[in-house]
Amino acid sequence: MPELPEVETMVRGVAPAVLGRMLHELVPAPCPCRPLTFSPRLATIRRRLARRTIADLARVGKRIVFRFDSNDRLVIEPRMTGLLLVSDPPDPDHLRLEFRLAGRRAPHSVYFWDRRGLGTITLLSDRAWNEWLEQGRLGPDALALDVEDWVRIFQRINRPVKVALLDQRLVAGIGNLYASEILHRARVHPERRTLSLRVADFRRLHEATLHILNEAIRYEGSTLSDGTYRNALNQNGGYQNEHRVYDREGEACRTCGAIAIRRIVQAQRSTFFCRACQPAARGR
């Protein structure tokens, strides 16, 4: 569920509670659901991390990365419905993991909660982490690209630009919701092929990406109608009220006013766009 702005919000919300604190122990929650995917197995992770101090908490694309004083990294992929929380979770049944902190200072715990349970938790040694980074399975962070990066990355391939935006090996952090919002602000039709885009298009994509993602971070992410996403304090985000196209098929465009928002399916996922703002130019 969470994309870059939601993960960034969770990390910012949880960081003050954990930075410099010792992890007393990791406790699997007594939830009635199937276990998450752990690598290596949870017992091994617990042994390696017990009594270690949390040196850093960071976001890498859509992933959450705990760095311990041993330089081990615990990488959490929230996937569709995972949340990192300081407070009590939305419900007790899908609580997956408790990070019990040492010492008397509140909070005493932070939590990983995941309703659908598609999330993954991976422990990597310092060396394995660096090797993983070098494998290029994750492109540069969406907030770190300049216009030249955009051109270089997307002119090597020739795919519909919306589908390319979702490929984390090209650019890390953009998901299905923000891809539609970014393309709308950039006035680029989602079915345009990347090879047909010109430098002016990449300039607008660059500006729109920074603008939309930073604006969404300011609003603490989007809580959609299913209500799953919450910030670290189990409160709603606010960006869902600012969406220009996502999940607004048939409604008036908030930019041009036309009843022109369409929904199409690309790579088995919904894309929303305004037919008036985003013309289907050459190179479809």
Place this chain on the structure above:
DNA sequence: ATTAATGTTCAGAA
């Protein structure tokens, strides 16, 4: 009962 949902990965086909 059916469908779709903010994500990722894999196999196999085009």
Place this chain on the structure above:
DNA sequence: TTTCTGAACATTAA
């Protein structure tokens, strides 16, 4: 080689 499709993972709500 690159691109594309479908399925899989698991759960819930419209």
